[in-house]
Amino acid sequence: MKSNTLLAVIVTVFSFAASAHAELKIGLVLEKSGKDDKSFNQSAYVGLKRAEKELGVTTKTVEAPDNSAYESLQRAFAEKKFDLIIAVGFHQLEAVKKNAERFPDQKFMLIDEDAKEKNVRSAMFEEHEGSYLIGALAAMHSKTGKVGFIGGMDVPLIRRFQLGYEAGVKKINPKAEVFVNYLGVTGDAWNNPPKAKELALDQYGRGADIIFAAAGNSGLGVFDAAEAQKKLAIGVDSDQSWIKPKSILSSMLKRVDESVFDSIKLLKEGKFEAGLIRYGVKTKGVDYAVNEYNAKMITDADKKKLEELRKDIVSGKIKVPDYYLIKK
Amino acid sequence: MEVLFDSWVLPILRVSTPLIFAALGGMWCERSGIVQIGLEGFILVGSFFGAVSTLYFNNPYLGFIIAGLAGMALATLYGIAVLRYRANQIVAGTAINLFALGVPPFLSKIWYDSTGSTPPIPTEAQFHVAPLYLMIALVVICHHAFYYSKFGLRLRFAGEHPKALESAGVSVGFKRWQGVWISGFLAGLAGGTLSIYLSSSFIRNMSAGRGFIALAAVILGKWKPIPTVLACLLFGLTETIQIRLQGVVLWGTEPVPVQWIQILPYLITIVVLAGAVGRSYAPKGLGTS
Numbered sequence: 001m002k003s004n005t006l007l008a009v010i011v012t013v014f015s016f017a018a019s020a021h022a023e024l025k026i027g028l029v030l031e032k033s034g035k036d037d038k039s040f041n042q043s044a045y046v047g048l049k050r051a052e053k054e055l056g057v058t059t060k061t062v063e064a065p066d067n068s069a070y071e072s073l074q075r076a077f078a079e080k081k082f083d084l085i086i087a088v089g090f091h092q093l094e095a096v097k098k099n100a101e102r103f104p105d106q107k108f109m110l111i112d113e114d115a116k117e118k119n120v121r122s123a124m125f126e127e128h129e130g131s132y133l134i135g136a137l138a139a140m141h142s143k144t145g146k147v148g149f150i151g152g153m154d155v156p157l158i159r160r161f162q163l164g165y166e167a168g169v170k171k172i173n174p175k176a177e178v179f180v181n182y183l184g185v186t187g188d189a190w191n192n193p194p195k196a197k198e199l200a201l202d203q204y205g206r207g208a209d210i211i212f213a214a215a216g217n218s219g220l221g222v223f224d225a226a227e228a229q230k231k232l233a234i235g236v237d238s239d240q241s242w243i244k245p246k247s248i249l250s251s252m253l254k255r256v257d258e259s260v261f262d263s264i265k266l267l268k269e270g271k272f273e274a275g276l277i278r279y280g281v282k283t284k285g286v287d288y289a290v291n292e293y294n295a296k297m298i299t300d301a302d303k304k305k306l307e308e309l310r311k312d313i314v315s316g317k318i319k320v321p322d323y324y325l326i327k328k
Numbered sequence: 329m330e331v332l333f334d335s336w337v338l339p340i341l342r343v344s345t346p347l348i349f350a351a352l353g354g355m356w357c358e359r360s361g362i363v364q365i366g367l368e369g370f371i372l373v374g375s376f377f378g379a380v381s382t383l384y385f386n387n388p389y390l391g392f393i394i395a396g397l398a399g400m401a402l403a404t405l406y407g408i409a410v411l412r413y414r415a416n417q418i419v420a421g422t423a424i425n426l427f428a429l430g431v432p433p434f435l436s437k438i439w440y441d442s443t444g445s446t447p448p449i450p451t452e453a454q455f456h457v458a459p460l461y462l463m464i465a466l467v468v469i470c471h472h473a474f475y476y477s478k479f480g481l482r483l484r485f486a487g488e489h490p491k492a493l494e495s496a497g498v499s500v501g502f503k504r505w506q507g508v509w510i511s512g513f514l515a516g517l518a519g520g521t522l523s524i525y526l527s528s529s530f531i532r533n534m535s536a537g538r539g540f541i542a543l544a545a546v547i548l549g550k551w552k553p554i555p556t557v558l559a560c561l562l563f564g565l566t567e568t569i570q571i572r573l574q575g576v577v578l579w580g581t582e583p584v585p586v587q588w589i590q591i592l593p594y595l596i597t598i599v600v601l602a603g604a605v606g607r608s609y610a611p612k613g614l615g616t617s
Contacts, residue, residue, distance in 0.1 A: 034444055034532060035443060036442035036443060181571070185590055188536040191532060191533050192534065193527035193531060194343075194527050195343075198343065199571055217531045220529060224528050
């Protein structure tokens with residue numbers, strides 16, 4: 001009898017230990033601009049923190065000091081046997097591919113690129129669709145018939161935003177003019193608000209009254225210019241209205257947080273699957289932001305029109321040009 | 329006329345302001361005989377501490393001065409390495425730049441729980457034009473001190489002919505310390521203009537290579553104040569051209585590819601350095617401590 005009790009105690013202790021081990025460990029590898037970029041990386045971080053709270057997983061976040069660090073950061077997580085490693089940003093594609101082959105049993109998630117490995121879940125967003133809605137919104141609110149676009153680094157991903165945006169603007173106002181500027185061709189382009197501000201001042205000076213900034217941290221410079229000129233700007237990835245409530249019309253939401261949360265939830269439920277997952281306007285993976293700050297600016301008529309456009313995109317009646325397809 | 333002023337003159341001045349602050353600092357330091365490749369690092373800590381103190385005191389002027397002092401503090405570290413312990417100046421300068429890269433993320437984590445950026449500075453606590461006037465005043469002061477003051481003459485001798493200065497009974501080491509401090513202070517101010525004037529918060533790595541462009545301007549300006557300022561304005565001009573010409577149709581129907589526009593500053597640097605200015609002579613005693 002006594003030995004039975006002892007056994008029971010041992011079993012309980014061990015099962016406790018086991019359950020402590022069973023708590024999922026999630027590693028998040030962010031880009032250089034970091035979890036406080038108020039935009040793309042922050043969105044991933046928010047999703048992770050939500051999972052930590054609601055699903056009770058253990059998480060660890062690292063930020064790469066530069067683009068050559070991704071591989072070793074991911075590997076460090078893999079060597080510590082994390083249950084899922086989430087790599088944020090297209091810059092991490094090569095690193096994820098290498099590590100996915102080196103650690104075939106390790107589960108990975110990659111955001112913004114398709115790794116095409118059998119242990120990687122790739123989340124891609126249909127930025128062109130969301131940007132199309134944002135372009136339409138900008139055209140509805142522009143009084144001058146001129147709107148702007150400021151991109152960060154000149155890469156296909158941002159071209160995709162631009163093309164969708166332009167198409168959306170033209171849909172509402174075929175005569176509208178769209179000014180397009182990019183900050184640069186190196187990684188510095190994401191972290192250069194002074195230059196973004198100059199670009200924005202130039203576009204406002206040429207008559208634009210709304211500028212869509214898809215430029216990471218540099219977007220803050222566009223918001224500064226909007227505030228100084230008393231014009232409007234549109235944010236990107238996260239809902240950025242809070243930064244300058246009076247100067248930001250809306251944001252092109254890219255629900256990276258949802259995709260991160262979903263993947264962790266599926267992992268917890270044992271339904272995690274590798275492969276490519278696309279988030280478009282249909283599932284609101286990309287969307288325009290309506291919040292307490294811009295509720296007065298975006299009218300019901302605007303919303304009605306945007307919802308019609310959404311329906312047409314989903315049904316295929318509107319074909320939004322996709323830079324990725326045009327390029328190939 | 330007004331259009332010209334608003335869309336060319338002002339942007340060129342704005343873009344050049346941080347370069348001019350940093351380049352004048354670099355010039356003083358190099359003239360005293362110490363190689364200064366740490367400008368990038370001074371700018372970075374200057375912009376970080378400038379933003380932090382502006383947020384704290386809600387006063388840009390105070391923030392601006394603290395930005396300069398922060399640059400000066402880091403310069404002191406550099407001075408200890410190269411003047412006190414005779415470390416290799418290029419290696420020590422590189423170390424300073426790498427060190428400066430890590431300071432803001434570390435401290436902002438403690439103060440704001442953010443890795444390498446500060447909260448936005450409210451509009452009323454930002455500079456609107458003041459650094460432009462300060463920059464112009466600084467150019468006048470530097471020019472005057474460089475040519476017409478005992479201080480400037482002695483500092484130049486520390487770099488040109490240290491032995492002569494020594495035989496006149498003046499400490500070369502102290503002159504060089506002064507050169508290092510000036511470069512730290514002015515490059516720190518350059519950082520302050522970035523975070524308090526040209527944008528409204530500190531962002532990680534926001535110096536974006538401006539320290540090295542400033543150094544190129546010093547060389548292009550032959551280590552003399554007015555030519556150095558002109559070199560900075562030239563870089564400011566190319567940057568502004570780059571901003572204005574993007575997506576503009578110059579000939580035919582297609583706009584000039586953005587990559588061509590973006591190599592302009594570098595192209596002009598090479599062309600100007602290679603031919604247009606003739607030989608650029610470094611101070612004779614540069615790097616020999």
